[in-house]
Amino acid sequence: MDSILISTQNTRTINTIRHIFARDCRIQIVDSADQLFDAINVNTCDFLFIDLIQLEALSADAPHLATPKALISHFKRLRPLMAVVIIVANVDVRKAVDYVKNGASNYITAPIDAEEVRLVVDEIAKERLQQSELAYLRQQLWQDDSLDIIRTLSPIMKKVYDNVLSVAPTKTTVLLLGETGTGKSFMAKRIHRQSNRKNGPFISVHCGAIPETLIESELFGHEKGSFTGAHRRKLGKFEVASGGTIFLDEIGTISMAAQVKLLMVLQEAIFQRVGGDQTLTANVRVIAASNVDLKDMCDQGQFRKDLYYRLNVFPIHIPELCRRSEDIPLFVENFLKKFNQFGTKSIQGVHPEVMDALLGYAWPGNIRELENLLERAYILETGPVLTPENFPSELFDSSPPSGDIPIDITASLAEARKRGLAAIERRYLEELLSRNQGKINASALEAGVGARQLNKLMHKYNLQKSAFKPRHTK
Structure with missing residues (x-):
């Protein structure tokens, strides 16, 4: 049951609202500032109907609530989910609009009309539902380990994502190639979510973590008594994944016997459990991944x-992090958002020295290594940005001199020029902001640009002004 608080001395307004919601809502009436704040503090309140006269009286009595923004913010601090509806005469609608711009939910005109009140309440309820659904979806994305890393500034990765979007709606077998930690598992999930099987199961099998003697049983199942310890029938991953997708990570580690059975699945879509003679149909889409060269194997x-050719129908090579260094600031931003959501801190960026080191490091462990380093620094950090003291020293030993600009000779001349200019622009902004200790107006004046343009450039390169403030010794 919703709770409605009415703050007015107008009897007609009180009676109309009470008549509309008496059956479905708990209603409380107050007519003074003291009563209003007592009611808000003591009881949960879903809707506050308050007339403009009382709002202006509140502002007059309390200097710290003298503006619409301050007053509505005060209500939100007391009851963050409370909808504030202003009751106003037609001649004062402009004042009510000012309150709405500063956080009030809506306004209604006096003398109030029952249909207008119902319409306003329904709109607020609908908006609340949409917000709750969005919050739920965001939560599901986090729980599903679906970090938003599909944004990219790397031309190489843009081609990878284009390939993913092209192959996902098909039933084609996909082979993901790349070093450990480059995001092959994430990419496999991405393909599944964009496919026609997205409502079916996604079953991930880390082939390298399963003993060679058990890999066949794990993939295809076994019958009771088929080997020592087989006390009952077990369904394999191909049966569990029916109607969905099976992801075979480190496919190069499976035994020759398992390779024969997997070849049969890919050729004929059939298999048998270990120790069984019943032929089963495999209704799955296969995505495989390898961090070694299967052709060399x-x-x-x-x-x-023959298995390699069946798997290699649509190969996608995921580049190492050092080949897509343009995306490192995006990864940093996304990982910090993730840590802030599940932690108790609010860290908004990294110090320029740290970003330089991250951009210059070779990243043998790729994205996974970057996440681990940032998580460790996040735990140790006590300020608003991640500082060099909380990273291992070898990170900075490996970074190139600040004046050097890395050049990818595999890129076109136009792309290399574009990246070089971006690197120079970023370096200039870092030096400028560092010299001015993060002061926007002073930095903009020195650069010969407006403060607004400088802020846009800082957002482009994920630069936080707090990172350039003087650092205090811990």
Whole structure:
């Protein structure tokens, strides 16, 4: 049941609202500032109907609530979810609009009309529902480990994402190639979510973590008594994944016997449980991944060539982090958002020295290593930005001299020029802001641009002014 608080001395207004909501809501009436704040503090309140006269009286009595913004903010601090509806005469609608601009939910005109009141309340309720649904979806994304890393500034990664979007709606087998920690598992989930099987299960199998003697049983299941310890029938991952997608990570580690069975699945869409003679149909889409060169393994006799050709229908190579360094600021921003959501801190960025080091590091562990380093620094940090003291020293030993600009000779001349100019622009802004200790107006004046333009450039390169403030010794 919703709770409605009415703050007015107008009897007609009180009676109309009470008549509309008496059956469905708990209603309380107050007619003074003291009563109003007592009611808000003591009881949960979903809707506050308050007339403009009382709002202006509140502002007059309390200097710290003298503006619409201050007053509405005060209500929100007391009851963050309370909807504030202003009751106002037609001649004062402009004043009510000012309150709405500063956080009030809506306004109604006096003398009030029952239909108008119902319409306003319904609109607020609908907006609340949409907000709650958005919050739920965001929560599900976090729980599903679906960090928003699909944004990219890297031309290489843009091609990768284009390939993912092209192949996802098909039933084609996909082979993801790349070093450990580059995001192959994330990409496999991405393909599944964009596919026609998105409502089916997504089953991930880390083949390298399963003993060779158990890999067949794990993938295809086994019958009771088929081997020592098989006390009952077990369904394999291909049965569990029916109607969905199975992701076979580190596919190069599976045994030759398992390779034969997997080849049968890919060729004929059939398989048998270990120790069984019943032929089962595999209704799954296969995505495989490898951090080693499967073709080399074929040449060395360690991997079946016919299986390799079946898996390699649509290969996607995911580049190492050092080849997409343009995206490091995006990763930093997203990981900090994630840590802030689940932690108790509010860290908004990294110190320029740290960002320089991150951009210059080789990242042998790729995205996973970056996340781990940032998480460790986040735990240790006590200020608003991550500082060099909370990162390992080898991170800074490996960074290039500040005047050097890395050049990717595999890129086109136009792309290399674009990246070089971006690197110079970023370096200039860092030096400028550092010299002016993060002061926006002074930095903008020195750069010969407006403060607004400077803020846009800082947002473009994920630069926080707090990172350039004088640092205090811990």
